[in-house]
Amino acid sequence: MLELIGLAVGSVTSAIGLYASYIEISNHRVSKRLDRAAFESLPVQIRKSITYSQLLRGIKLAQVVCDEIRFPPEVIIGIHYNGLSFAALLAKEMYKPIHHASVHYDTRSGRHVCDQVRLSLNCEEFRGKRVLIVDNSMETGNTMNQVRKQLEDAGAHVKTLIFYQKKNRLDPTVVHQPDIVLFRSKNPLKAFLV
Numbered sequence: 232m233l234e235l236i237g238l239a240v241g242s243v244t245s246a247i248g249l250y251a252s253y254i255e256i257s258n259h260r261v262s263k264r265l266d267r268a269a270f271e272s273l274p275v276q277i278r279k280s281i282t283y284s285q286l287l288r289g290i291k292l293a294q295v296v297c298d299e300i301r302f303p304p305e306v307i308i309g310i311h312y313n314g315l316s317f318a319a320l321l322a323k324e325m326y327k328p329i330h331h332a333s334v335h336y337d338t339r340s341g342r343h344v345c346d347q348v349r350l351s352l353n354c355e356e357f358r359g360k361r362v363l364i365v366d367n368s369m370e371t372g373n374t375m376n377q378v379r380k381q382l383e384d385a386g387a388h389v390k391t392l393i394f395y396q397k398k399n400r401l402d403p404t405v406v407h408q409p410d411i412v413l414f415r416s417k418n419p420l421k422a423f424l425v
Contacts (some may be wrong), residue, residue, distance in 0.1 A: 258282055274396060274415040281414070289413045290317075290324050293392060296411055297325075297363070302390050304363035308332055308350070308382075310374060314366035317394050321365055332364075332378045348377045354385035362387045369393050369409055376407050 262285055273296065275289070297303055304327055309318025311333045322329035330351040364378050375391055382389050391407065395414040 258285065262288055274412040277395075277414050277416045287320070287324075289394070290320050293321055293411065293413060294325050297390075300390070300410070302361055302363070302388075304390070305360045306330060306357060306362045308362055308364050308378065310334060310364065310366040310378060313368075314394075317367055318365035321363075321392075334374055348374070348381060350378070350381065354381055354387075357382055358386035360387055362389050364389060364391045365394075366391075367394050368397060372407060372409075375409070379407060 273292075281289075304325065307318050307322045307325070307327050307329045309315035309322075309329060309331050311331050315331050318329055318331075321327075332351070333349045335348075362382055364375060364382070366375055369375060375393075379389050379391060390410040392411040392413070393409045395416055396409075396412045397416060
């Protein structure tokens with residue numbers, strides 16, 4: 232009886248080990264794709280959720296891409312709520328100050344439509360600075376366009392970054408497409424909040 236229990240425990244342990252190896256190989260493949268990715272090969276296609284280490288590799292890749300397009304940001308602005316957490320990780324990696332843009336949504340139409348945007352600092356303080364606006368994703372582009380317009384009207388040089396795009400192509404009616412898209416997924420990623 233004890234031999235049978237020992238054999239069952241050994242089988243379970245082996246199965247867990249095989250599964251852990253499979254996860255490690257899968258993570259390694261995605262991480263290698265991220266390391267090889269250049270600006271021309273962005274966004275990286277992801278079919279399922281990504282790990283935290285792959286997310287951090289994507290953040291390092293964002294810094295490389297900013298260097299490639301000759302736009303080292305002086306300030307990073309995260310769009311409240313979801314974009315702010317990604318902007319914080321990016322600001323930490325790049326050693327840049329971070330600010331946030333608060334968004335008020337009008338829900339009378341049954342949809343979340345950006346109604347008003349407030350920046351954490353006066354827009355005049357961004358005059359002449361390179362500002363990177365960060366959001367988690369983009370549907371219509373209305374929120375990002377309002378933040379971009381306020382900053383450009385104040386004289387800032389602005390680029391935009393979204394962490395993931397849920398569709399292969401954004402809506403063609405979007406006035407300003409994002410400058411940088413790190414990840415693309417046909418399905419919403421469980422690792423990201425929509």
